[in-house]
Amino acid sequence: MRRTPSHAATDKQTFLSLFSGCGGFDLGFVQAGFQCLGAFDVESIAIDNHRANLRSPAHRVDLTDPTQFETRLPRADIVIAGPPCQGFSRAGKRDPNDPRNSLLPLAAEIALTANPRAIAIENVVGVISGKHSKHWERMESLLRLRGYKTTKLICNAEQLGVPQIRTRVVLLAWNTGSENSLALPTAPRVTVGDALSGICDSTPNQEPQPLPENSAAAKIAARIGPGQKLCNVRRSDAAVPTWAIPEVFGRTTAEERSVLEAMVILRRRNRRRDFGDADPVSARTVSNFLGRSASVLLASLVLKDYVRKIGLLYDLTHTFNGKYRRLDKSSPSLTVDTRFGEPRYFLHPEMDRGFTVREAARLQGFPDTFRFAGTPREQYRLVGNAVPPPMALAIAKLFRDRLLPS
Ligand SMILES: C[S@@+](CC[C@H](N)C(=O)[O-])C[C@H]1O[C@@H](n2cnc3c(N)ncnc32)[C@H](O)[C@@H]1O
Secondary structure (H helix, E strand, O other): OOOOOOOOOOOOOEEEEEOOOOOHHHHHHHHOOOEEEEEEEOOHHHHHHHHHHHOOOEEEOOOOOHHHOHHHOOOOOEEEEOOOOOOOOOOOOOOOOOHHHHHHHHHHHHHHHOOOOEEEEEEEHHHHOHHHHHHHHHHHHHHHHOOOEEEEEEEEHHHEOOOEOOEEEEEEEEOOOOOOOOOOOOEOOOOHHHHHOOOOOOOOOOOOOEOOOOOHHHHHHHHOOOOOEEOOOOOOOOEEOHHHOHHHHOOOOHHHHHHHHHHHHHHHHOOOOOOOOOOOEEHHHHHHHHOOOOHHHHHHHHHOOOEEEEOOEEEEOOOOOOEOEEOOOOOOEOOOOOOOOOOOOEEOOOOOEOOOHHHHHHHOOOOOOOOOOOOHHHHHHHHHHOOOHHHHHHHHHHHHHHHOOO
16 A cells, blocks of 8 residues: 655644544544544545644545555554544444444555554444454454554543543553553543533524423423433433323323332342343233232233233333433433434433533533534534543543653
């Protein structure tokens, strides 16, 4: 593979960014004093946002096709990469054969063609467990075979100044000498309340969408307090079951609710499989648990659509583990993902609505000077897919101060 052999005319240490997205990972490196010589992503909207904010060369290319980028890889001190994580993520199906999984070792192969002094590749922690780890191991051995030392660091966003629970793993590779006991510099804890303070109507990307009055979503949101979620499959103070919201899901009697509560416990206690949420239960199991016959009540709950019949067994109808999750402003946020604008998944801590793009970006640690453009869906995707810039900054400082002495 050919590449441009020239060094850039800069005193700064330089980097290339593969699978750059809008540049969350890149921003941390720029903040640490590195200069971006080229960013590469297949999506035009990612490249447009990268160019507008980071003002460095960004190229729309498919990184699986070397002919599209081989002449555009200048020499740089470090190559950073954030290949897609969907095939590895615990939030997804975790298909070991998801074709996107091969993009992880591909990131290492492309990085090696640029012959950098160091490489950083970020992903979800699911990538280092189970069958999926073969992709990670392949990537690591490719780098070691080429003489790089490697280590992996687990990055906990909330310890790095990000107001969010988000755990990621980053592979560090370097050929600049040996280094022991590498650790990320920590930063004070930041809460949702801290992160959202000071946002006003004129803040960029701040376009709140209140839930329509009297809609089912507004009625559900009105019943969900900070730190709570709509959830039928677990019993805790944080779980509000659908039968606690009769104005949306329909009325039940106290006896029917005792059957529903029993089913929440029994369907998990009597599990026959180790995957999925839990298993349906028999009328006899419910009756034994309650000490009286549950058959009539179960039949009534089927008619009311709270329970469904599966062969001779019964199960709850709404078995999602959490919707309408309302953040608590005194804690760090749940992991910001690409659905953060959708109130049926995440609710603002004090208002009955989802998060604006700016609020999601603040929870990811983006400064307000970083503006997002595109359709709302595209903007939320760019924000949710990004490496939080403060996490990126901590990684960049480790390279700057320990692994890439000038
Ligand atoms: C997890 S996101 C990267 C986010 C980025 N690290 C950040 O901090 O903003 C993964 C990116 O890989 C890009 N991508 C997926 N397949 C690609 C391909 N074949 N070639 C180039 N980019 C690709 C996606 O468009 C997406 O922007």
